[in-house]
Amino acid sequence: xxxxxxxxxxxxxxxxxxxxxxxxxxxxxxxxxxxxxxxxxxxxxxxxxxxxxxxxxxxxxxxxxxxxxxxxxxxxxxxxxxxxxxxxxxxxxxxxxxxxxxxxxxxxxxxxxxxxxxxxxxxxxxxxxxxxxxxxxxxxxxxxxxxxxxxxxxxxxxxxxxxxxxxxxxxxxxxxxxxxxxxxxxxxxxxxxxxxxxxxxxxxxxxxxxxxxxxxxxxxxxxxxxxxxxxxxxxxxxxxxxxxxxxxxxxxxxxxxxxxxxxxxxxxxxxxxxxxxxxxxxxx
Numbered sequence: 001x002x003x004x005x006x007x008x009x010x011x012x013x014x015x016x017x018x019x020x021x022x023x024x025x026x027x028x029x030x031x032x033x034x035x036x037x038x039x040x041x042x043x044x045x046x047x048x049x050x051x052x053x054x055x056x057x058x059x060x061x062x063x064x065x066x067x068x069x070x071x072x073x074x075x076x077x078x079x080x081x082x083x084x085x086x087x088x089x090x091x092x093x094x095x096x097x098x099x100x101x102x103x104x105x106x107x108x109x110x111x112x113x114x115x116x117x118x119x120x121x122x123x124x125x126x127x128x129x130x131x132x133x134x135x136x137x138x139x140x141x142x143x144x145x146x147x148x149x150x151x152x153x154x155x156x157x158x159x160x161x162x163x164x165x166x167x168x169x170x171x172x173x174x175x176x177x178x179x180x181x182x183x184x185x186x187x188x189x190x191x192x193x194x195x196x197x198x199x200x201x202x203x204x205x206x207x208x209x210x211x212x213x214x215x216x217x218x219x220x221x222x223x224x225x226x227x228x229x230x231x232x233x234x235x236x237x238x239x240x241x242x243x244x245x246x247x248x249x250x251x252x253x254x255x256x257x258x259x260x261x262x263x264x265x266x267x268x269x270x271x272x273x274x275x276x277x278x279x280x281x282x283x284x
Contacts, residue, residue: 022264026270027267027271029271029272029275031065031067032278034068034153037149037152037155038154038175038176039145039155039175040174040177040277041167042058042156042177043160043161043171043177043178043180044191045161045193046161046182046187047161048182049161049181050180050216052082052158053250053253054178054180054212054241054269055156055158055178056072056082056158057266058269058270059072060121060255062122062274068154069122069152070121070123070153070154070155071148073125073148073157074124074125074127075159075167075170076127076158077095077127078135080127081250082124082126082127084250084251085252086118086120086124087118087253087254091124092116095125095126096140099139101114102148104147111148136166138165138169142173159171171201172205174277175277175278176210176273177208178209178211179194179198179209180212181211181212183215183220184220188230188231191231195211195234199234206234206236207236208276208277210237210272211232212239213228213239213241224240237272239268241266242259242261242262244258246259247262
């Protein structure tokens with residue numbers, strides 16, 4: 001009995017050591033320096049996939065681990081919920097407003113006057129002031145994203161769902177992209193079609209893409225291993241985000257209330273995305 005108990009304890013210690021090593025490696029990857037700001041697009045094929053939640057988790061994770069400024073941009077003003085996920089109740093300036101006044105001579109202290117600080121330690125640029133049906137002009141988006149890159153080490157963009165114009169532009173102009181796939185048979189099939197389309201745009205895009213297989217219900221019948229293999233067959237990396245009771249209602253993301261496995265999965269996701277965002281830079 002004592003021998004069996006000892007073996008069980010050894011397995012537990014070994015498992016805890018592996019998990020600790022994985023988290024340490026993820027933190028090191030998230031903290032790696034960048035020579036210019038990295039911009040990450042987060043999108044999906046349909047609403048309800050958890051796209052804004054994933055964008056919020058990434059923004060909060062980068063703000064927690066990194067010392068340079070981190071910006072979250074809501075580029076889905078009609079249906080986006082990023083301000084709510086980040087706990088921002090009131091906004092004054094939007095992406096379209098900033099596009100009209102941004103100037104190359106601005107310092108970061110000038111720019112942050114038009115942004116909203118959130119409790120996670122980063123900054124938010126909202127897409128609208130809560131008006132239903134608000135649209136973001138593609139030129140306004142391009143102006144803002146080009147202008148803010150030199151101020152922020154990481155920028156996470158919560159895009160419209162595909163095939164909207166801003167989402168298409170974000171996929172091709174950011175350094176890495178995240179496609180959120182609901183952990184359902186239909187969600188995986190639709191996301192596979194999106195990846196085929198992305199791969200047809202340029203051969204470099206799938207290797208800089210991370211797919212989030214997002215479990216929004218507690219007991220999904222999907223075979224996650226087979227789904228990951230199907231989604232990652234052409235070079236995209238697949239990270240599974242487990243079901244989390246705190247995230248399920250869709251309110252403010254409070255990191256202290258997340259399950260540990262969600263925290264670990266989000267760190268792995270943030271590390272994988274940043275690795276891909278700097279991969280082309282490393283090859284130069």
